Amino acid sequence: MPSLNTQDAANARRQLRRRRRQAFLFVVPLLVFILFAFVAPITTMLFRSVYNPTVAELVPETLEMLEDWSGEGLPDEATITRFAVDMKRMANDRTSGRLADEINRALPGMSSVVKSTARGLRRADDAELAANGAEMLLAENERWAKPATWRAIRSAGQVYTSSYYLTAVDLEYDSEGEIIMRDTQIYKQLYTKTLKMALIITGLTMLLGYPLAFYMSQASPATANFLMVFVLLPFWTSLLVRTTAWIALLQAGGVVNSTLLWAGLINQPIELLYNEFSTILAMTHILLPFMVLPLYAVMRGIDASFMRAAISMGSNPIGAWYKIYLPMSLPGLSAGALLVFIISVGYYITPALVGGTDGQMISNIIAFHMQVSNNWELAAALGSLLLILILVLYWLFDRFVGTDNLKLG
Amino acid sequence: MKDTKAETFLRFDNVKKSYDQENLVVKGFDMHVQEGEFITLLGPSGSGKTTVLMMLAGFESVTSGDIAINGRSINKTAPNKRNIGMVFQNYALFPHMTVAENLAYPLTVRKMPKAQIKERVAEYLALVELSAFGDRRPGQLSGGQRQRVALARAMIFQPTLILMDEPLGALDKNLREQMQFEITRLHKQIGFTVIYVTHDQTEALSMSDRIAVFNDGVVQQCAPPAELYERPVNAFVAEFIGENNFVRGKVTQIEGETAKVETDTGTITTQTSEGLTEGAQCRVSIRPEKLFIHPTTHAHDNALTATFITRIYVGDFIRYYFRLPDGTDIIVKVLNDLSAPEFEDGATAQLLSLTKDCIAFAN
Numbered sequence: 168m169p170s171l172n173t174q175d176a177a178n179a180r181r182q183l184r185r186r187r188r189q190a191f192l193f194v195v196p197l198l199v200f201i202l203f204a205f206v207a208p209i210t211t212m213l214f215r216s217v218y219n220p221t222v223a224e225l226v227p228e229t230l231e232m233l234e235d236w237s238g239e240g241l242p243d244e245a246t247i248t249r250f251a252v253d254m255k256r257m258a259n260d261r262t263s264g265r266l267a268d269e270i271n272r273a274l275p276g277m278s279s280v281v282k283s284t285a286r287g288l289r290r291a292d293d294a295e296l297a298a299n300g301a302e303m304l305l306a307e308n309e310r311w312a313k314p315a316t317w318r319a320i321r322s323a324g325q326v327y328t329s330s331y332y333l334t335a336v337d338l339e340y341d342s343e344g345e346i347i348m349r350d351t352q353i354y355k356q357l358y359t360k361t362l363k364m365a366l367i368i369t370g371l372t373m374l375l376g377y378p379l380a381f382y383m384s385q386a387s388p389a390t391a392n393f394l395m396v397f398v399l400l401p402f403w404t405s406l407l408v409r410t411t412a413w414i415a416l417l418q419a420g421g422v423v424n425s426t427l428l429w430a431g432l433i434n435q436p437i438e439l440l441y442n443e444f445s446t447i448l449a450m451t452h453i454l455l456p457f458m459v460l461p462l463y464a465v466m467r468g469i470d471a472s473f474m475r476a477a478i479s480m481g482s483n484p485i486g487a488w489y490k491i492y493l494p495m496s497l498p499g500l501s502a503g504a505l506l507v508f509i510i511s512v513g514y515y516i517t518p519a520l521v522g523g524t525d526g527q528m529i530s531n532i533i534a535f536h537m538q539v540s541n542n543w544e545l546a547a548a549l550g551s552l553l554l555i556l557i558l559v560l561y562w563l564f565d566r567f568v569g570t571d572n573l574k575l576g
Numbered sequence: 577m578k579d580t581k582a583e584t585f586l587r588f589d590n591v592k593k594s595y596d597q598e599n600l601v602v603k604g605f606d607m608h609v610q611e612g613e614f615i616t617l618l619g620p621s622g623s624g625k626t627t628v629l630m631m632l633a634g635f636e637s638v639t640s641g642d643i644a645i646n647g648r649s650i651n652k653t654a655p656n657k658r659n660i661g662m663v664f665q666n667y668a669l670f671p672h673m674t675v676a677e678n679l680a681y682p683l684t685v686r687k688m689p690k691a692q693i694k695e696r697v698a699e700y701l702a703l704v705e706l707s708a709f710g711d712r713r714p715g716q717l718s719g720g721q722r723q724r725v726a727l728a729r730a731m732i733f734q735p736t737l738i739l740m741d742e743p744l745g746a747l748d749k750n751l752r753e754q755m756q757f758e759i760t761r762l763h764k765q766i767g768f769t770v771i772y773v774t775h776d777q778t779e780a781l782s783m784s785d786r787i788a789v790f791n792d793g794v795v796q797q798c799a800p801p802a803e804l805y806e807r808p809v810n811a812f813v814a815e816f817i818g819e820n821n822f823v824r825g826k827v828t829q830i831e832g833e834t835a836k837v838e839t840d841t842g843t844i845t846t847q848t849s850e851g852l853t854e855g856a857q858c859r860v861s862i863r864p865e866k867l868f869i870h871p872t873t874h875a876h877d878n879a880l881t882a883t884f885i886t887r888i889y890v891g892d893f894i895r896y897y898f899r900l901p902d903g904t905d906i907i908v909k910v911l912n913d914l915s916a917p918e919f920e921d922g923a924t925a926q927l928l929s930l931t932k933d934c935i936a937f938a939n
């Protein structure tokens with residue numbers, strides 16, 4: 168093979184570089200967008216779930232002095248005095264409430280103690296406080312005399328902590344620093360329920376979507392388009408309209424209940440709304456397109472001759488479907504299942520609207536911690552666990568089904 | 577209805593098919609096929625060939641009429657119980673199975689013992705000369721190899737009847753010829769009956785025992801290749817099979833097997849055909865290779881006077897283009913030997929032919 172001379176080689180290299188640069192320019196907008204809209208927030212969230220500087224910012228000196236404390240008995244008088252002085256300052260610049268929240272999280276019941284102490288020390292004389300602070304603090308509330316209280320302050324003061332992750336899986340540090348089960352077990356159960364509901368929804372969309380997509384793939388284009396409109400209808404109607412429709416249908420005096428009552432099948436309205444049932448129903452409705460679209464795309468590419476060939480060779484239609492058609496449509500089925508499952512694991516709006524307390528999923532609790540209880544760190548920890556869970560599930564999927572068995576378009 | 581003629585293996589009896597309850601796609605299809613025959617359905621696109629095949633395989637219902645194998649109607653037999661092998665145009669090899677698994681499929685369905693399946697698969701792989709390819713996926717084979725796998729798969733459960741719907745349609749010319757040879761070889765060697773569908777008339781002429789020429793849902797003629805070529809029963813077949821010249825004229829006299837036809841360039845004597853009446857307009861077909869340019873040593877019965885237009889060199893022969901006074905173009909094929917004449921532009925020439933090579937068809 169004749170080789171290029173140096174001039175040609177340089178030209179070829181330059182052309183290659185230019186092509187690469189052009190190709191890169193095409194994806195730059197997406198990369199920038201992803202960086203700002205996805206990578207940055209997710210990183211912040213992950214960081215927030217282990218980073219909690221509030222207490223450390225409020226009472227830095229106290230925490231520094233607490234470091235020398237053994238954890239047994241009370242800290243020395245200087246430390247307690249320092250804390251009393253801090254308390255007065257916080258009472259006056261109205262940050263004691265934040266401290267109360269933080270310490271309360273480490274040791275329940277401390278919120279009111281901190282707040283009442285803050286009120287008590289607000290008008291204290293500075294000089295007296297500096298000299299006699301420890302005594303005054305201990306007089307405000309007996310719990311200041313307990314070592315557990317100070318351990319709680321010290322643990323709340325840690326800037327980097329795993330306690331939110333422990334909370335997210337229903338564990339906590341006890342006052343000795345050991346990991347124990349929490350009294351209230353909610354999150355693990357909630358994760359299980361979320362997974363269970365996502366599985367049911369995935370199963371239901373498969374059950375509804377597979378035959379439908381199959382029929383659409385065999386039907387004439389006009390019929391297929393017509394059916395496709397029905398599949399896509401949930402996408403085209405406003406969320407609120409859809410939810411209102413479900414409520415009108417399912418509430419105690421709604422269409423379903425009154426029909427059943429009228430038919431004499433039930434004596435009193437059954438609860439169809441604001442529970443797991445309504446959540447699953449509404450989510451199956453909204454997520455069905457994610458199952459049908461990839462299935463339809465794959466099935467349309469499967470020529471009728473494959474089934475015919477199998478049948479002509481003596482296989483009965485069900486056997487031919489199982490051995491030939493199903494494996495060939497699997498890429499669409501797994502793509503649809505994966506989409507529906509992952510979307511429903513993280514679904515928020517439908518459970519919030521029609522789920523009641525019973526139909527809440529993990530995302531609703533995350534939202535609760537972000538909007539109501541203001542515990543962003545816990546919300547971040549729960550969200551990170553959700554992310555990890557989804558990545559693990561995807562990995563399992565890849566192991567057992569294979570991502571090359573996936574067709575998303 | 578029981579068939580009395582024992583030798584009729586497959587029989588179509590006035591089979592009709594309508595997809596839309598309005599138009600008949602197949603209009604009264606009749607055919608008798610003997611065991612071991614190679615029958616080709618040949619016809620233009622949309623003439624109903626695939627439909628006939630699908631009705632035979634059981635994938636389309638028969639609107640009316642009867643299809644019988646060995647005298648027993650199979651109209652109501654489920655397609656998986658018909659024991660008919662099929663080769664599809666796109667091969668329909670299962671992409672998620674290896675070649676060997678594809679071949680084993682019809683045997684597995686029949687619950688054949690594993691050892692026997694293995695043996696049979698090896699035997700048929702050898703038969704189509706693909707022994708080394710058993711572990712490949714269909715996607716890793718060339719077009720011709722896929723075709724051979726499809727063929728082996730249709731034969732491996734030893735059906736007595738194999739249907740092929742344009743099996744070579746996707747192959748290039750060389751491969752096509754090779755596969756035509758292959759199919760003929762297997763047919764001779766194993767002796768199954770074949771119903772073969774194609775667009776390609778050379779393919780049909782070279783492979784078949786008999787060809788059924790289809791047009792518009794009706795069989796125009798079903799005959800061995802030579803008869804179809806030499807003795808077409810109507811103008812459609814004469815035009816559809818091979819190349820042909822048509823000269824317009826008027827029948828002046830019919831005498832037994834021959835007729836006199838008056839044309840613009842004189843009277844010619846021709847063979848008659850069905851439906852020809854005295855005094856009616858007609859078209860006389862003459863094959864380009866059956867016309868000779870004067871002067872020639874060949875005997876002749878008829879002569880047409882035509883104007884030379886051009887000649888095209890094709891290699892082994894030369895094509896001459898002439899024009900009759902009424903504007904009809906006439907093609908003459910002459911072997912590329914010393915007798916191929918040269919003409920000036922616009923020169924006139926005498927085109928000679930034998931009565932047995934001219935057929936008059938009613939218009």
Ligand SMILES: Nc1ncnc2c1ncn2[C@@H]1O[C@H](COP(=O)(O)OP(=O)(O)OP(=O)(O)O)[C@@H](O)[C@H]1O
Binds near residue numbers: 626
């Ligand atoms: N499933 C169907 N529904 C309605 N009409 C059909 C169907 N299949 C075929 N047809 C019509 O029936 C006629 C015959 O079709 P068929 O497929 O048998 O033709 P063909 O001779 O095989 O043509 P080709 O050589 O192009 O394959 C065509 O006009 C076609 O449009």
Ligand SMILES: [Mg+2]
Binds near residue numbers: 627
């Ligand atoms: Mg066809």
